[in-house]
Amino acid sequence: MVTPKVQVENLRLSYGPKEVIHGISFHIEPNEILGIIGPAQSGKTSLLRCINRTIEFTTNTRQTGTIRVDGEDVSQMRDVYALRRKVGMVAPLPVGLPLSIYDNVAFAPRNAGVRQRAALDEIVERCLRQAALWDEVKDRLDSLGTKLSGGQQQRLTIARALSHSPQILCLDEFSIAIDPVTTMRIEDVLKELKKEMTIILVTNLVQQARRLAARTMFLWNGEIVEIGPTSEVFSDNPKDRRTYDYVNGIFG
Amino acid sequence: MISSRSKLSLYGEKAIEWLIRICGVSAIIFVFAIFFFLFREGAPILREPGFNLWRFLTSTEWYPTSMSNVRYGTFALIAGTLSVTGVAMLIAVPFGLGAAVFVSEFCTGKLRESLKVIIELLAAIPSIVWGFIGLTVMNPLIQTVFHVQVGLNVLNAALLLALMSIPVMVSIGEDALKAVPDSYREGALALGATRWQVIYRILLPAAKNGLLAAVLLGVGRAVGETMAVLMATGHAVNVPHSIFDSVRTLTATIAAELGEASQGSPHYRVLFLIGILLFTLTFIVNLVADLVVRGINRK
Ligand SMILES: Nc1ncnc2c1ncn2[C@@H]1O[C@H](COP(=O)(O)OP(=O)(O)OP(=O)(O)O)[C@@H](O)[C@H]1O
């Protein structure tokens, strides 16, 4: 059996006294798209932030259990920066850096030591194309990224996450500010990207998980209700009754 | 009842508005009043027959009380002020901004709070005390460390000025860095940037206006400082050739000589002209900085 790309074992997480993830275990296989669905506050974002250790930006958290990426315990990794380059993250609220559009995308490659203009140009164009943003901004790459519209900024965040060629791409509700047509274009890109990377897709649109994910996980109140092949989770008789209710919008 | 109350509050609001307006206008009036005063006292010398503005600015001969041949050349004094301020800034800017980055980005909790208190204490030391330190501590120290004859020189005064302006730079610079939203830091760190990369690629550019203001306040403090430099420069009219030469600054000259110059005399007027010169100098520094900031912003 191949080593799982990501292996989570008995993960618990609390913010201060409040435990929000209650000991969950699952794994993700290489080049898989795993969909994560679940109502608000169920811990989806927190889970992603544990994987690339951006959870460390929040003080007062406590985490137990292990997360392995390529078999390596992330908490033991000396070079957290390398981990974060390996595990790209697209946050639900776009975080524009105060840089030009070009520099936003070139930021990570430059940090990694890419200096030649031609190489940077190539990366910037490729990533902006993959994020379905290139056509809209190709004539004003020098203007500030923070001046783009909300949806454009979100796509810029996607382009930025792709710019350091992550092996694992975490998308946290990437489409909340993006129109349906553009969302479809990005979804097509994700299907392509699956060949190169592993994708974790957190989404509020259950149908999006259904369209893209090989397997889907239903997270509820910090616990995994069900994880399995998408076809099964979305079938008329999933393992757990609550899954059926949530997927079909009957959930209270 | 209700209407009379709301009427009252309307008047109150008007009154406050006027009060604020008066405060704002008065600031402008004060600046002009100061300039007018300097000009009224200093300008008459320009029409005096023996006075030559070009000589005033370029001659190194400052003999304001000579009986036989009075000469008012301020070049050496300008050189003194610029050299002391320049060296002070070479020391203070890297240390001040570095400390600001350290306090803002690398310190948390107790360490941060205590550092800030210490820095504020440093800012509260009166300049005459710095002068004492220059005279009694730095002077012998510079003599023994660098094997020079006199320890009262450019280096001594510049070190003092650096120590005096660093606290201002640190607190203003730290405010500027703290004003950069955390989302920038986290966004950049999430892309795998190291802390150092976040600082020089994101934070410093984002905070550049505030940091420049910090540096400017430091420069202002250094140019205007009088007492400490009077005691630490050696107070010798001299165009310095190295940091171990004694100099005299514009401010110290005014402080030392204004008391003895009889009001209305040419000497008295020339000292006021030096005041105008100082005013112009700081104005130019501010203007240049302003243009630089605009240039950066347009880019
Ligand atoms: N920085 C924080 N400090 C304290 N509590 C937090 C913090 N971030 C999240 N939480 C809490 O953790 C729980 C899970 O939040 P999380 O954001 O992971 O949920 P989510 O599934 O991503 O929700 P949503 O669908 O609304 O994005 C919530 O109860 C939330 O209040």
Ligand SMILES: [Mg+2]
């Ligand atoms: Mg979330």
